[in-house]
Amino acid sequence: MAPPATLVRTARQLWHCQWRLLMGGLGPADDQGRYRRPAGAFTSLPPLPEDAGDPGGHVLIVGRSCPWAHRAWLTWTLRGLAATIDTVVVVPDPAAGRWRFETPFEGCQTLLDLYRRCGADPRARATVPALYSRSRGQILVSESARLIELLNAWPAAAGAPDLAPQEDVPAIATWRERLQSDVNDGVYRCGFARNQAAYDEAEAALFAALEAVEAGLTAHGESGSGWLCGGTHPSLADVVLFPTLIRLELVYAPLFGCSRRPLWQLPRLWDWRRRFHALKGVALTCFPTAWRSDYFGALFPLHPSGIVPAGPDLATLVGSPPPAAPGAPTR
Ligand SMILES: N[C@@H](CCC(=O)N[C@@H](CS)C(=O)NCC(=O)O)C(=O)O
Structure with a gap:
C-alpha cells in the first residue's frame, strides 16, 4: 500500500533540507544557487626551480x-x-x-x-x-x-612538443579562459547547481562552448590541422579540454545532467577526442573504472544509492562514431 500523501510530502521536504546541507559539503554556491569553486592553496605560478633538471627531484x-x-x-x-x-x-x-x-x-x-x-x-x-x-x-x-x-x-625530453608556442599564446589563452569556465568548471556547475535556473544557465554555456569548439575545429580542419589552435600538435588548450570530454558519457552526462547532445553529433569533436586519446601515453592516464566508482560512489548528495553504472566502455568512445541512421539529423 502506498504511504499517505502527507507522509510523502513531509519526507520530501526533510530530504530536500538535508540535500541542501549535503550539497554545501561539495562546494559553495552564490545567492542564485550557482556553484562557485572555492579557491585553493599554492595557487601562484612559481619560477622554474634551479634543480628542475635533477632526476626525481x-x-x-x-x-x-x-x-x-x-x-x-x-x-x-x-x-x-x-x-x-x-x-x-x-x-x-x-x-x-x-x-x-x-x-x-x-x-x-x-x-x-x-x-x-x-x-x-x-x-x-x-x-x-x-x-x-x-x-x-x-x-x-x-x-x-x-x-x-x-x-x-620544464626541461623536456628531446623532441617533446612545446604546448604553448609563442605565436599561439593569444589563441591558447582565449580558448583556455572559455573552456575553464564553461566546460571544465561548467560540468561541475551543472552537476552542483542548487536549482533549475542555475543548472539551465551552466548547461546552456557548456553546450554553446562545445559547439564553438566544433566550429573552431571545422575551420582548422579546412586548413589541414586537427587541433584547437591549429598547428601540427596539440596545445595547452587541447590538453585542458580532454579530461572533461573523455569523462562526458561516463560521468558528466549521466550524473551531472550534461546530456543535451551526444558527442557523436559533433563529429569534429568526436574525432578530436579519438585522436587525442591515441597520442602516445594518453591512454595510460585514463581510468574509466576509477572515474565511475569515484564519482558515482562518492558524490552522495547527487547519487545516494552509490550504485556504480556498468558502462559505457571507453573503447566505444574513442573509436569511429556510430553511422548516422538514415534521415537522422547530423546536428
Ligand atoms: N583549482 C584546483 C581544483 C582541483 C580540485 O578541485 N581537485 C579535487 C579533485 S577533482 C580535489 O582534490 N578535491 C579534494 C577536496 O576538495 O578536498 C585545480 O584546478 O588544481
Whole structure:
C-alpha cells in the first residue's frame, strides 16, 4: 500500500533540507544557487626551480579520477617529463572525504597532512594535482592551470612538443579562459547547481562552448590541422579540454545532467577526442573504472544509492562514431 500523501510530502521536504546541507559539503554556491569553486592553496605560478633538471627531484601528485589532475598528468606525459618528475597517485578515502597516500609519502598518510606540513592555510582543501619539491620539502604549486604552464616550461625530453608556442599564446589563452569556465568548471556547475535556473544557465554555456569548439575545429580542419589552435600538435588548450570530454558519457552526462547532445553529433569533436586519446601515453592516464566508482560512489548528495553504472566502455568512445541512421539529423 502506498504511504499517505502527507507522509510523502513531509519526507520530501526533510530530504530536500538535508540535500541542501549535503550539497554545501561539495562546494559553495552564490545567492542564485550557482556553484562557485572555492579557491585553493599554492595557487601562484612559481619560477622554474634551479634543480628542475635533477632526476626525481620533483613529484607530481595526482588522483586518477580528478580532471584537474588529469590535465597535469597529460602535460607531464606529452612533455616526456618522467626522467625528472616522479608521479605519486593518491586514492580517495570516501569515508573521510579526503585523499590518502597508498604508502606514506614524506612521512604523511594523507594529502591533507602534506598540505599542513607545507604550511597551507588550515581552511584550504588539500587538492590534486600538486607539484612537490623533494629538495625544499615543499609544494610548489597546486593550481592546475598554473601547474601545466610550469610543466610546459620544464626541461623536456628531446623532441617533446612545446604546448604553448609563442605565436599561439593569444589563441591558447582565449580558448583556455572559455573552456575553464564553461566546460571544465561548467560540468561541475551543472552537476552542483542548487536549482533549475542555475543548472539551465551552466548547461546552456557548456553546450554553446562545445559547439564553438566544433566550429573552431571545422575551420582548422579546412586548413589541414586537427587541433584547437591549429598547428601540427596539440596545445595547452587541447590538453585542458580532454579530461572533461573523455569523462562526458561516463560521468558528466549521466550524473551531472550534461546530456543535451551526444558527442557523436559533433563529429569534429568526436574525432578530436579519438585522436587525442591515441597520442602516445594518453591512454595510460585514463581510468574509466576509477572515474565511475569515484564519482558515482562518492558524490552522495547527487547519487545516494552509490550504485556504480556498468558502462559505457571507453573503447566505444574513442573509436569511429556510430553511422548516422538514415534521415537522422547530423546536428
Ligand atoms: N583549482 C584546483 C581544483 C582541483 C580540485 O578541485 N581537485 C579535487 C579533485 S577533482 C580535489 O582534490 N578535491 C579534494 C577536496 O576538495 O578536498 C585545480 O584546478 O588544481
